[in-house]
Amino acid sequence: MDTIKLYLHSMRMLIRSQLQYPASFFMQTLAQLVMEGGEMLAVILLVDRFERMNQWGPGDLYFFFGMMSVTFYLTECFGRGITGNFPYMIRTGQLDTCLLRPRGLLTQVLCSAVDPRRITCIAVGVAALVMGSSLSAIRWTAVKVLLLAEAIVCGCALILGLFVIEAIFCIYSVKSVELVNALTYGGRSACQYPIDTYPRPLRVLFTVFAPFALTMHVPGSMILDKPLFGWPLWTAFVSPLSGFAAFGVIFLVFRRAIRHYRSTGS
């Protein structure tokens, strides 16, 4: 409880400090809107030209896109400490101060940054979800709402976990390793579209190693009443938990890695 209070308190402070430069903040928020709007435009134009992708109609594609945007940018907004600053903190030795304080390391890193500019990206994602839901005529039930919420929460855990991988590499190599971006940003770009788009090696990558398919596409397809691989309903509730499982595994590796941490500070 205490931890959550601490997190909310630092979020409030950080947001207030960012709003000190309103013009710059406004411009950057606008830029985010153009960025995510551009991604959305790409999907709309593709749908306009090709009409459908395998079994998925326009509404379905917008829905999957929306799920990914909302999840990814919620993570980038509230997990900014991990998704943005972590490698920098290791490189500059800022992490040392965190190691001295009587709180968990990840908690402190999470409390160190927030990115409210992402709000426009999340808005685009929500718009895509609404558009997809009305185009595909989804009949919403309590179960489906629950499923969507679970998918988003578990997706956030997965994405946070993938960003921690970068931090782990950073502990050993000091330099931030852009290669990991292939998993995080690449995963985002790839899994905006349902997993059956891809050839087998990519499917394995995004199901087993970075289980975007299990956290997003299985429940998503269930909400759209077109279950992937004909799996039954209960699988849609179980499979997103793989997001937390992935986070757990990566967190354990991180705990081991941090023992090797040698400060770079001067």
Place this chain on the structure above:
Amino acid sequence: MKAYLSVFRLRRRLETQYRGAVLGGVICQVFFGIILIAIYRALYAGKPQDYPFAQIASYVWLQQAFFRMLLASDADLLDKIRTGGIAYDLCRPLNLYGFYYVRILAQKMMGSLLRAVPMLVFAVLLPEGWGLSAPASAAGCCWALAGLLLGLLCVSAMENITMGFTMRTLDSRGMQGLLNLLMMILAGNVLPLTLFPDSWQKVITLLPYAQMLDAPIRLYTGQTTPAEAPRILLIQAAWILILTGTGMFFWNRNQKRIVIQGG
């Protein structure tokens, strides 16, 4: 002229120094390329268009390979604007616009060549329908190379206009970010311009952003025939003149009312 040439050479050499970073970037970009092609393939299977898929695959690879040409920007200049270091450059017996134009030109050229060569080699080795196919014709390939060169001049001129805005606003992230995003979309990096609605393409292909990579790529894949090439190159040349002229005017105005930061 000799001064500009040596600036160009220095900058070019600097750009080849961080080879490890280049390798990481290349692998990332290759991965993105494969994902994009997989998406377009799945879409294409449902509703084939009136040109072969190999053209789209080639388009994606060429865009990915020369990605750095679009996005490289002069971080030193940004720092100098913010810290006031630009005052030193004002003392140089060179035209400020020309000085920075040559620098960005070298950076974009070397940066993209360094990445493009290994990526294109890899893309050629991929199986048919996934990889880069051979150019439509030898003449088309020659025109494409000429187009690429003009595209490089065009994107460098554009970059200097963006920098001109930064000098005014001092905030590198807002305006620059916005202009760069616009460029990524309208240059065909987010989605090949050939996949935009046909009616949009008539307008978009005339914009300066389409002259950077889209025009040469179309010459390469044969979507623009060699017979049309002189017209395309003329459009490119016209935009280079317009953008360079605007940029020079902008920088000269900026220089007259420049406020040096820091102290």
